[in-house]
Amino acid sequence: MVTAITLGVKISVETTYQEEHSNPANAHFMFAYRITIENLTDYAVQLKRRQWFIFDSNGTQREVEGEGVVGEQPVIEPGASHSYVSGCNLNTDMGTMSGNYLMYRIADDRDFIVDIPEFELIVPYRLN
Template identity: 65%
Template sequence: MVTTITDGVKVSVETQYQPEYSNPASDHYMFAYKINIENLGDTTVQLLRRHWEIFDSNGEHREVEGEGVVGEQPVIEPGSSHEYISGCNLKSDMGSMKGEYQMVRLLDNSLFDVQIPQFYMVAPYRMN
């Protein structure tokens, strides 16, 4: 698990290779990632947008941007957290992702970016 804290918001990420949804013969590798967003601050925040940079070990790079996460724009009270699971497909058996969430402090409507730490997606057989 990798973790980072930005402006009182802690983001932790775990990944898992999904062999049942992968097809190595067709250069299709599927990974799931679970993200926990914890509000360590003293004001309520809301996640508005996400921005991802996805790197494939074959040299491919792509960016994904959009509203919320898995169809939600969660409000996170102080001391609370929001967890979700999503996925990423790669054309090789290893790669990485990193990015940021745009959030707003509901107290004063100030916007700020929270870093998502770079995390690696590696098929287990590559770990040997």
């Protein structure tokens, strides 16, 4: 698991290779990732947008940006957390993802950026 804290918001990431949804012969490797967002501050925050940077080990780079996560813009109360699972496909058997969330602090009507730490997407046989 990879974890980072930015301005009192803790992001933790766990990844899983999805062998049943992958097709290595056709350069299709599917990964799932679980993100847990913990609000360690004294005020409610809302996740408004996400921005991802996806890197394949062959040098291919992609950027994905959009509103919320998996169709939601969750409000996370102080001391609470929000988790979701999503996925990413690569053309190679290893790569990385990183990014950020645009968060909104409800108490003072301010936006701020929270970093999503870089995490690896690696097919298990590459770890040996």
